[in-house]
Amino acid sequence: MQEPLVGTEAGAGAWASDFFGGLNALPPEAIAVLTQVLEAMATQPGFQQARRAMVHELGLAAGSRVLDGGCGTGAALADLAEVVGTQGQIVGVDPTTAFIARARQRAAEAGIPNAVYQTGDVRSLPFSDGTFDAALCDKVLIHVGPPGAVLGELVRVTKPGGRVGALEWQPHFFLSTTRPQLESRFNGVFRQAMHNLCAAANLPRYFREAGLTDIRTHTDLISTDDLDDHPFWRVFVVDQLPAFVQAGLLEAEEGRELAADLEQLGAHGEFRAAFVVVHAVGTRPGVRVDERVPGSG
Numbered sequence: 001m002q003e004p005l006v007g008t009e010a011g012a013g014a015w016a017s018d019f020f021g022g023l024n025a026l027p028p029e030a031i032a033v034l035t036q037v038l039e040a041m042a043t044q045p046g047f048q049q050a051r052r053a054m055v056h057e058l059g060l061a062a063g064s065r066v067l068d069g070g071c072g073t074g075a076a077l078a079d080l081a082e083v084v085g086t087q088g089q090i091v092g093v094d095p096t097t098a099f100i101a102r103a104r105q106r107a108a109e110a111g112i113p114n115a116v117y118q119t120g121d122v123r124s125l126p127f128s129d130g131t132f133d134a135a136l137c138d139k140v141l142i143h144v145g146p147p148g149a150v151l152g153e154l155v156r157v158t159k160p161g162g163r164v165g166a167l168e169w170q171p172h173f174f175l176s177t178t179r180p181q182l183e184s185r186f187n188g189v190f191r192q193a194m195h196n197l198c199a200a201a202n203l204p205r206y207f208r209e210a211g212l213t214d215i216r217t218h219t220d221l222i223s224t225d226d227l228d229d230h231p232f233w234r235v236f237v238v239d240q241l242p243a244f245v246q247a248g249l250l251e252a253e254e255g256r257e258l259a260a261d262l263e264q265l266g267a268h269g270e271f272r273a274a275f276v277v278v279h280a281v282g283t284r285p286g287v288r289v290d291e292r293v294p295g296s297g
């Protein structure tokens, strides 16, 4: 008998992903827009602080080797380079060729030759067990599953005693609008489009199921009262509306009405928006090779 599809976690067993798993088929213009969206997310101060906190909790040191699974355009590069230094190594893996090209360009522009970016699937990494001191994924589990396949690989390639981190957000916006039904339609877009909308809330369970121990999670509320305090807000709640309409996720009239409403609220200082970001860090059980008592094998 087949597993029921309704009422179970999206992609509970099988490998699956949302549109982020098929970006190589998109035209360059669409990739350029997505690159801007990723940049807006990566530089939004709340996301940035959460990512830095996660990187800090990975316990990396100068000379460490770290894996960024689903690295995208290499948004985490500066944060990782700051801790591993020039003697360490940063390896990023992502299937989207245009993102890997951008990540390589980012590393070259920043003068960080010890950052290596390559195409690949985080669920099937081309590295031996225990290659890295730590591994992370940032905004990947919401798009790619199952979580056991993603985290399982991050755990496998991390040294015993090393840490694995994941950062996720739940794109369900607390949003000011004079039209409550449009708030529901807007949040419904993410509910339809994301592979695993609730990944953020389930990180502790995913980490335990992946065999990680000493699991720590931290939840942040990211909020604003200004549509223009960072490009992220306008990019996400206004500029993307036509794309949602084009994808058949919103009616054209709904997109126009919501955009006008949010602009008007913004003009009166009455715009408010917020959402939740969670990061988790856990330890791969075992003793690090470099911490074993000499002669203990």
Ligand SMILES: C[S@@+](CC[C@H](N)C(=O)[O-])C[C@H]1O[C@@H](n2cnc3c(N)ncnc32)[C@H](O)[C@@H]1O
Binding pocket: 017, 020, 021, 022, 023, 038, 042, 069, 070, 071, 072, 073, 074, 075, 093, 094, 095, 096, 099, 120, 121, 122, 123, 137, 138, 139, 140, 143, 144
């Ligand atoms: C929302 S983006 C996050 C990118 C980056 N971590 C960041 O924070 O900017 C999701 C990323 O997952 C990547 N992705 C999709 N399928 C993947 C897979 N099977 N393995 C690794 N990455 C994947 C996409 O190409 C995209 O770069």
